[in-house]
Amino acid sequence: MERIQEALAKARAARQKNSATRADQQQGSTNRTEHAPAPVPSVPVDDAWGALAPFKLNRAHLRKHRVVAAEGGRDSAPYDLLRTKIIHQAQSHGWRRVAIVSPDVGAGKSTTLANLAFSFERQRDMRVLCVDLDLRRPMLHKVLGQEPDHSMADILEGRVRFAEHGLRLGQRVGFGLNRGPAPNPSELLLSREARAALDEIEAGYAPDLVFFDISPLNASDDNIAFLQNVDCAVIIAAAEATPMSRIDQAERQVAELTNVMGIVLNKCRYISDTEGYDYY
CATH class of the missing domain: 1.20.5 (Single alpha-helices involved in coiled-coils or other helix-helix interfaces)
Incomplete structure (x- = not known):
């Protein structure tokens, strides 16, 4: 502490x-x-997106890991609503970089981001990048059922280009995943090389939004190192597991470093039939 x-x-x-x-x-x-002048990407944006390796879709794996938004329909409604709220907040405030963070381990932030990715894939006229920067206990690749050859640490340190690593879901969603933990994550996330690499990715792919899955607030100081580099953060709390005191503490910690976009209560067991309207 x-x-x-x-x-x-x-x-x-x-x-x-x-x-x-x-x-x-x-x-x-x-x-x-x-x-x-704004930086001019060396490759046209459409070509850069088209060159990303396609996402390997395994619907059975996604269902097993609760990525319900991949199927669309009624089960994806809460994530579609969350997507719409995020778009509204981001456009109202001019925010582009969004951190997904939780007070403690096990709140479901990676699962939430995975569902949001599929929800955004159905959103026309927007391009979104989802980057796993939880470099101690990366989970996004496991939730999505992907086995990348590299990790985001390789991109941040300049050993691999994002074009050789990123995955593309449909035409509008890109992923930067990990295959395992990285050494010295706090130092890496604070480095100039990491900031330059992220700026280069944004310049080359011109996403409307970039989501960063970062480590839980109580796990380490990695997130504290990185939250200064985002425009806002969404805090994911687990129903019946995250005490209100921890949510309040997390909100204060995040607010000292960036804007709090909102708090999402995950893992709700009791939801009415009209969840599309009163879920939040």
């Missing part, structure tokens, strides 16, 4: 310093900020 509190203090100071620096740049460098 002391390590996490120390990391929070360092992250808060860094965020304040970065905010002050951005403000100074906007006041003193008007010409540079207004007229600097």
Whole structure:
């Protein structure tokens, strides 16, 4: 706990310093900020997406791991509603990078993101990237039934290009997965190389939204290192398992580092027949 509190203090100071620096740049460098050209990707965006390896769809595996949005229909309605709420919030505030985080292990954040990915695949005129940056206990590839040859640590350290690693679901959803834990995840997520790699991915694929599956708040300080790099976070809590005190604590921790988009209660056993309307 002391390590996490120390990391929070360092992250808060860094965020304040970065905010002050951005403000100074906007006041003193008007010409540079207004007229600097956007980075031009070396490959057209459509071609970059088309070159990604296709997602290997195994519906039996997805059903076993509760990825119900892959089938569509009534069971996917809560995730479709969550998708719509996320789009509304992101467009209203100009947010693009969204972290998916939980107070504790086992809340179902990776399963939630997997379902959201399939829900977004049905959303027209939007492209979304889902990146697993839980580098200690990656689960997204297991939930989705994929066996990648590389991990996101290889991309962040520049050993492998995302074009050689990413997977494409349909035409609108991309994945950056892991095949196992990475050494020194906190240091890696804080590195300049990691930030540059993520910026390069965004420039090359121009996604409307990027979702990051990051480690639980109580597991390590990895998420604290990374939350400064996102626009907002969605907190996933488990019904009948995550105490309200932990949810409140998680909300305070996240709010010190980025914007809280919302809190999702997962694993609800008691839902009415009109869940499409009153699920939230």
